[in-house]
Amino acid sequence: MKADTRKFAEEHLRLILPFILSVVLSTSLYSVYLINFISGWTLAIIGVCILMFALCEFINKHHFVGGVIFAVVFMLAFSSFFRLIMGNDYGESFQKWFLTGAEQADTRIDYLVAFLISFVPFFCVVVYYFTNILYRMSFLTLTSLIPFAVYVKVMSEADIVYISIAAILNVALFMEHTHAEQNRNRITVGKKTALFSACAFAFVLLVISSAIPKEDDARYYEKFEDLFMDNSNNSIKLDDDYSFLSEFSGNADSYRNFTNRRMYSVFAESAPYFKRQTFDYYDFVLDHWYAEPYYSEKAYSAEEWSERMSRLSLSELQRAIRAADGYSAGFSEKYGLDRIASYSDINDEPKNIYIQSEDFGAVYYLSPARALNINTRNMPYDINVTRGGVFLNAGNIKHDPMLPYVISCYDEYIPRLLWFELGGSDLTDASCTEMLTELREILDENNDPLYLNADAFWQVQKEAEEYKKITEKNNEQISDSVKALADEITAGMNYDWEKATAFQNYFMRNSYVYDLDYVSRDTSPEYFLFESKRGSCSDYASAFVLLARASGLAARYAEGYMPDITGTENYYVIRDSCSHAYPEVYIQNMGWVVFEPTVPSGYMDASFMDQDNGVNVTIDYDLMLVMCIIAGIILLSVLAVIILYPAISERLFVSGINRAAPGEGVVMIYKRLCSIHASKLIRNPDACTPYELAGKLEEMTGCDISEAVLMLEEIAYGGKNADENSVRTAMGYYNEAVASIKRYKKENRNNRRMVKHEK
DSSP: OHHHHHHHHHHHHHHHHHHHHHHHHHHHHHHHTTOOSSSHHHHHHHHHHHHHHHHHHHHHHSHHHHHHHHHHHHHHHHHHHHHHHHTTTTTHHHHHHHHTTTSSSOOOHHHHHHHHTTHHHHHHHHHHIIIIISOOHHHHHHHHHHHHHHHHHTTOOOOHHHHHHHHHHHHHHHHHHHHHHHHTTOOOOOHHHHHHHHHHHHHHHHHHHHHSOEESSOTTHHHHHHHHSOOGGGGSOOOHHHHSOOSBSOGGGOGGGOOOOEEEEEESSSOOOEEEEEEOEEETTTTEEEOOHHHHSEEEEHHHHHHHHTTOOHHHHHHHHHHHHHHSTTHHHHTTOHHHHHSOOOOOOEEEEEEEEOSOOOSEEOBOTTEEEEEOTTOOOOEEEETTSOEEEGGGOOOOTTOEEEEEEEOSSHHHHHHHHTTTTOOOHHHHHHHHHHHHHHHHHTTOTTHHHHHHHHHHHHHHHHHHHHHHHHHTTSOHHHHHHHHHHTTTOOSHHHHHHHHHHHHHTTTOEEOTTOOOSOOSHHHIIIIIOEEOHHHHHHHHHHHHHHTTOOEEEEEEEOOEEOSSTTEEEEEGGGEEEEEEEEETTTEEEEOOOSSSOOTTOTTTOOTTOOOOEEOOHHHHHHHHHHHHHHHHHHHHHHHHHHHHHHHHHHHHHHHSOHHHHHHHHHHHIIIIIGGGTSSSGGGSOHHHHHHHHHHHHOOOOHHHHHHHHHHHTSOOOOOHHHHHHHHHHHHHHHHHHHHHHHHHHHHHHHHHHHO
């Protein structure tokens, strides 16, 4: 029984070790995303590995049929993988999950299944091939490093158990391969093969490193800067445009003058876009935005604004709709708000954002789109608010350059997307006004305090309709081509939030490029939309607002700041280089909403947005292209050498024989037979005497070259003169020996295949 077990283990050792290595590499990759070894996923991995190794064995025995099956399986797995990871955001959520170790995105079953049909088969096929078909230690090592490279990428500590087991298995495979080669009396890998493997290893490593998405911002850069760099740039004086409001748009485009000076530190769970100014009219001649004085004047005190905005909570509007249902049955169903009414409580509570001015004073205060109030911590500032939602000091007085203050605001992301999903904004202007009017009346009649919330939303709705009327004349100058594009993008859509989202996605899905260095010969929105498709955030924001207005939306152009992410949790910084332009759109039952058309971003798309302010990632496509071109050139060169070199080398050899003296030619023929051809079968043929070499060749191939060896001995050592006939005779035996060696190698390959088929 022991003998049978040992024999079985020896026969299947070539599969057992690679199989275990494939399982270990797969489970170690899953462990990056906190999937325990003892789980159903491990069983699934083992099952997939068994299937893949069975498929590889089948392909090894039945090349054509197996190849067809493999191609079909590959295409199915490839298409299924992309369906699982793409979702509604073209794989952005998957990337953030994959590149942050599930820190910035939740682990989904879809992603784990995607691993199961991609990485696990990949490990199996690669490990099988480089152990059972062509042993290459360098490629096995590279493959074994992949899970641990992912550990490094997500900045997580690799599990020492997986590292140890993978290393032991690699060593065991090397020892098993060496033992098998010695038993077959095969030649071990030489220097040339080792050099080729090392070069291929380095090349593949470069390709993989270029293909892996990288973070746009280096983690912990702030700490590095604080420790090792002189932060004297905070002494640089910024232009007055940063401290005061501008006459027209353009602050976000002054990137050539950016000093990277830190203006604010921000402490918050997540940092929204911060507004400094809004603009209402577009100058189609000068391609600038100008502010309507009515919306830029100070209209509210900070207290009045806070009282007004505090009532614009989506959770309170949900309660008001439920209350109206209680007083007048069927109210929510009448306006398509039954899902809002029946849904569990929507959490839309105010959050605090802490701002620290960094030796920078301004007349305005940073304000998100849904800001409620600014608390300057007992500093005696008279703060007013414009109708555009900009907080300003009275008298244009700049606040203290080291002022800390707190912004209270509603969340700009989660409640809003949930509201969209539940149909809370599936209303036109007319139906929304009708709904809010009836809601106010019902609540007023029943003395319900939620009347104040309904009234606040009604007031905002009326103001948005008035804003449309004020900008109508300016919108008449929008070109027919822009209007036609707006109609095309929003075809079949009924609601403003759908249209605004469609405009946002249009830029992200139509090859637009964000390029701060690009200088356009034409600054018009039409040229950006239809010709260059390349520009700064101002180009994107302007084009978005004009498209939105062409579709009847209330939209305005805003300039402010997009905070930089740091390596410290809940800590962000704002520099002058963070200046950013973006659109705000009025959405029914909600208010003014930030959208983000500038690529790459996806500020308002649920799938694109990282609610925990995760990293933005990009792929170095330029490096990938260069590497692929180099790979193509190398591949073509290698193929050319493999195909042409033997024939060219042989032709040069014959030419050299013809030019050499007869005696020298005979010696050259023997040396070439030893070094080029006999070396493929016999280890160290140069160490053999001519008669020993002839004997081994005859034993292995059946080719007898003893007469040529005798002639060589007489010429080299016996003093016999060689002539042209001697060279022709030696060349004839040389050709016969070369043909016999090729025939022997072919028969030997066929015999090995037959043995494998029998097994």
